[in-house]
Amino acid sequence: MAHAAQIKIPATYLRGGTSKGVFFRLQDLPERAQQPGPARDALLLRVIGSPDPYGKQIDGMGGATSSTSKTVILAPSTRPDHDVDYLFGQVAIDKAFVDWSGNCGNLSAAVGSFAISSGLVDPARIPRNGIATVRIWQANIAKTIIAHVPISDGEVQETGDFELDGVTFPAAEVQLEFLDPAADEDGDGGAMFPTGKLVDELLVPGVGTFQATMINAGIPTIFVNAADLGYSGSELQDAINGDPQALARFEAIRAYGAVRMGLIGHVDDAAQRQHTPKVAFVAPPVGYTASSGKAVAAADIDLLVRALSMGKLHHAMMGTAAVAIGTAAAIPGTLVNLAAGGEPRSAVRFGHPSGTLRVGAEARQVDGQWRVTKAIMSRSARVLMEGWVRVPGDAF
Structure with missing residues (x-):
């Protein structure tokens, strides 16, 4: 043959x-x-x-x-x-x-x-x-x-x-600038918060009801508080990826959040949209040891963020999710901003499983709606x- x-x-x-x-x-x-x-x-x-x-x-x-x-x-x-x-x-x-x-x-x-x-x-x-x-x-x-x-x-x-x-x-x-990361194709920033709110109550049947910031900047992302899930925010990969029940809980949050964001019509459609949205949990800064063994001091970061990608906790942070983090941190009242202390800011340094990352964002209000003109970060x-x-x- x-x-x-x-x-x-x-x-x-x-x-x-x-x-x-x-x-x-x-x-x-x-x-x-x-x-x-x-x-x-x-x-x-x-x-x-x-x-x-x-x-x-x-x-x-x-x-x-x-x-x-x-x-x-x-x-x-x-x-x-x-x-x-x-x-x-x-x-x-x-x-x-x-x-x-x-x-x-x-x-x-x-x-x-x-x-x-x-x-x-x-x-x-x-x-x-x-x-x-x-x-x-x-x-x-x-x-x-x-x-x-x-x-x-x-x-x-x-x-x-x-x-x-x-x-x-x-x-x-290599410095990257993500221009108008929350604008739609017509340049309208109204889609940054698809529900129209900085913080929503997200009902996830069989799991619970959570405060959530659902934002479309860099990549559609659902932010929840670590404490509401029983976490400190300093977890490393094995603590989440080795727990099938935790992964199922995060996937349910992602699916119901995707429906609320208008990305899918039914939770069953989430299986055909695995890359987006992302789901992440945030917490105020505490010291922890990164996966490399590096000590991260609470004084060196503004908040903690852990994010899941394709159903697993990411070993560091997705670049697009970092844009979402920087954007949300720049807007007073989001869960990300509140975890970072609640003050207006143009840049934030957050702790992730592998260490820290700094991302900047320029945010302002136009006709009562938030606009972000750019997000900036360095990679290699x-x-x-x-x-x-x-x-x-x-x-x-």
Whole structure:
């Protein structure tokens, strides 16, 4: 019996922030995968190694966590004043499903450097030495991201001394600006709080009723108080991920919150929207020991935040959720702001399982509604491997 040979597809494996993913140029994908649809999804699933009932993604490029089961497709931008269009696919591990409903803020840190190195940015916009400003159109959520990429001798500089908790080795700093992170496609900021309230009472049948801040900034996120769930806010991954009942409780909160936010019509639809919304719990600052063994002092942070991604507690913090944290912290009265002390602020440093992260946001009221013009944070990125990925020719 004849079997289809493997095909080679140009690709690059990059770390961006605390995530890793396989990056493609749209033009390098097989023709039938250059358009959205089943063929593209099947190809990316096979590249990553999903669905895998063993949960290991051994036969693919995935790392069997939400942070390492990611794909990115870049193309020259079709929009004015942008350099590149960025499309992100979150690949499920044990299901045949690619979620296109949101962005990855961590991998956003690698988009600018990959775009430059792949010839997707006009060379005239790249200095011989200094900082290249890459204008990114985030196609999943119709938002603009500005990446400030360091350049040395005409090439992307990846090495440096910038340290990011959750990443073992230092690298060059990449500053990201997420412009109008809560505006809808018409530029209206009214969708920042889909329910119209800074704090809601969220009824979750069989689980309880919780105060919740439901915000659409960076990525749709549901914030609840750690104490209302019986947590301190200083928990590490094993305390949550090793507790099936806790994971089921968080998924129920996420599903009912998604309905309240208007993201889905029924809680059963949440299974087909795993990437969004996120659910996170917050608490006032206390000292704790991070997963690396690093001591985090209460005096060094403004609050504690723990967030779940794809059904598990994240080992650090999703970049898009950090945008939501910074935005909510800037608005007095949200649960995030109250956990941080309740004062107006333009930046916040929060503690997560791997350490700390600082994110800034510029918020103001316009005609009685809150608007956030930008959120800012620093990450780093590095090429891990480049060349081709191989997949069976009949896999998609």
